[in-house]
Amino acid sequence: MQAFDYVRAASVEDAVARLAASGGQAYVLSGGTDLIVQLREGRRSARVVVDVKGLPEFGDLSYDPDMGLLIGAATPCWRIAADAAIASAFPGLVEAISLIGGVQIQGRASIGGNLCNASPAADSIPALIVHAAVCEIAGPSGRRSLPVEEFCIAPGRTALQPGELLVRVFVPPPAQHSGAAYLRFIPRNEMDIAVVGAGAAVTLDSHGERFVAARIALGAVAPTPLYVAEAGAALAGQPVSPDTIAEAARLAREAARPIDDLRGTAAQRRHLSGVLVRRALERAVERARAR
Amino acid sequence: MTSRVRVEAQINGDPVEFLCEPYQSLLEVLRDVLGLTGTKEGCSNGNCGACNVLLDGVLVNSCLVLAPEVHGHEVTTIEGIAGSDGLHPIQRAFLDHAALQCGICTPGFIVAARALLDRTPHPTEQQVRHWLAGNLCRCTGYDKIVRAVLAAADTMETAR
Ligand SMILES: Cc1cc2nc3c(=O)[nH]c(=O)nc-3n(C[C@H](O)[C@H](O)[C@H](O)COP(=O)(O)OP(=O)(O)OC[C@H]3O[C@@H](n4cnc5c(N)ncnc54)[C@H](O)[C@@H]3O)c2cc1C
Ligand code: FES
Ligand code: FES
Numbered sequence: 001m002q003a004f005d006y007v008r009a010a011s012v013e014d015a016v017a018r019l020a021a022s023g024g025q026a027y028v029l030s031g032g033t034d035l036i037v038q039l040r041e042g043r044r045s046a047r048v049v050v051d052v053k054g055l056p057e058f059g060d061l062s063y064d065p066d067m068g069l070l071i072g073a074a075t076p077c078w079r080i081a082a083d084a085a086i087a088s089a090f091p092g093l094v095e096a097i098s099l100i101g102g103v104q105i106q107g108r109a110s111i112g113g114n115l116c117n118a119s120p121a122a123d124s125i126p127a128l129i130v131h132a133a134v135c136e137i138a139g140p141s142g143r144r145s146l147p148v149e150e151f152c153i154a155p156g157r158t159a160l161q162p163g164e165l166l167v168r169v170f171v172p173p174p175a176q177h178s179g180a181a182y183l184r185f186i187p188r189n190e191m192d193i194a195v196v197g198a199g200a201a202v203t204l205d206s207h208g209e210r211f212v213a214a215r216i217a218l219g220a221v222a223p224t225p226l227y228v229a230e231a232g233a234a235l236a237g238q239p240v241s242p243d244t245i246a247e248a249a250r251l252a253r254e255a256a257r258p259i260d261d262l263r264g265t266a267a268q269r270r271h272l273s274g275v276l277v278r279r280a281l282e283r284a285v286e287r288a289r290a291r
Numbered sequence: 292m293t294s295r296v297r298v299e300a301q302i303n304g305d306p307v308e309f310l311c312e313p314y315q316s317l318l319e320v321l322r323d324v325l326g327l328t329g330t331k332e333g334c335s336n337g338n339c340g341a342c343n344v345l346l347d348g349v350l351v352n353s354c355l356v357l358a359p360e361v362h363g364h365e366v367t368t369i370e371g372i373a374g375s376d377g378l379h380p381i382q383r384a385f386l387d388h389a390a391l392q393c394g395i396c397t398p399g400f401i402v403a404a405r406a407l408l409d410r411t412p413h414p415t416e417q418q419v420r421h422w423l424a425g426n427l428c429r430c431t432g433y434d435k436i437v438r439a440v441l442a443a444a445d446t447m448e449t450a451r
Contacts, residue, residue, distance in 0.1 A: 006313035102425020107349040
């Protein structure tokens, strides 16, 4: 392992100051399930890691049906998935985060780390996008908010500026008659990285027969997790039917810009995008009708 | 230059104080500084589970924890699983079911199984397989391991 210092951030301001002063040589440490592997393998180099797990806001986890869900950036996945109220209000999100690694990884891995590592295949991000989540960022000039779909800008790169860090993620409360789902394709049942991931969230009319609104996002088919606004927009006002769902799935497939790599070919990924979006929409509709 | 860190933690119920490099993993410190060599290194990248320990009761890969992170926390390693009266029922079941060959993966499986049975005393086979998906074994095969964990759950039930 390369040599670096370890510091426990004393406050958000302390963390910001250390990041700002480091000239890019400091990394925030959350669960370490990406960072420690990357430092050990020399894929990133650090002079210091700044542990934020002890800071109160970073461990937040609160849900109120009127206010929504607040997740501290360092809250480990297992705590989110273990909360029955959250699992029932945000099944698509909990489905996504429960896929991250095995039990041991769940014990440490956080949503903040999943977002900030900015892998195109990160499982939580498409789910956060369809839930219209918002990132709360702290930096040298104070706090700002950013829609989650604007957070990743390239593989491994985020919209965070020097000295900035992600503090919390806010997920608005689910609308009436809404439902969401996240599905991913991997060659085995557990412990693998997405070949394609797809998230869908729908809001239906009170009869459960017409789409009022929909949001669709894909993972592992572009340099960043991909928000496919046009596929969701095409559903608004349309009846819930195999045809309208197929059309949204087609738009998602068109939006995908996949590459060939060891996990799959571009052609397979494009095909999977359509299939997974269709299935995620069907499952989201089922959940919206059941609510 | 980095400077060494002083860490105080509870390890297997005992207060322990040690000095380490800030970039050393918990796994390295357990093995090389504290002499607790029951915890194994398989991959050092989070994939094999040989290095499993409980951190404040939560199952984690000790290769992905920096040793300074455990300051003020509780760690349970394989050495802390057996009671004063002998092997833990999970350890006994691994022997009875021949659920090990070379044994490198075994401490990780046993610590993981203990975490499972702590929260789910009567797991289904499906739950056991799902829970152990982050543990790799290259020689025994998983059937015997899964059967050992299910048998341990039964024994622990009878003893209760
Ligand atoms: C065996 C294994 C299996 C995995 N399986 C999956 C999987 O199925 N799906 C998946 O999506 N991922 C998977 N991962 C990757 C990883 O577990 C996740 O990305 C996890 O969510 C990262 O969270 P963390 O808290 O461990 O992040 P860390 O490793 O602590 O941090 C990741 C990166 O984000 C930065 N960072 C962390 N927090 C902040 C913050 N608050 N502000 C600014 N920057 C920050 C760090 O500096 C670092 O660059 C797997 C990893 C392993 C080792
Ligand atoms: S050595 Fe830690 S998971 Fe393999
Ligand atoms: S017994 Fe050898 S790896 Fe499992």
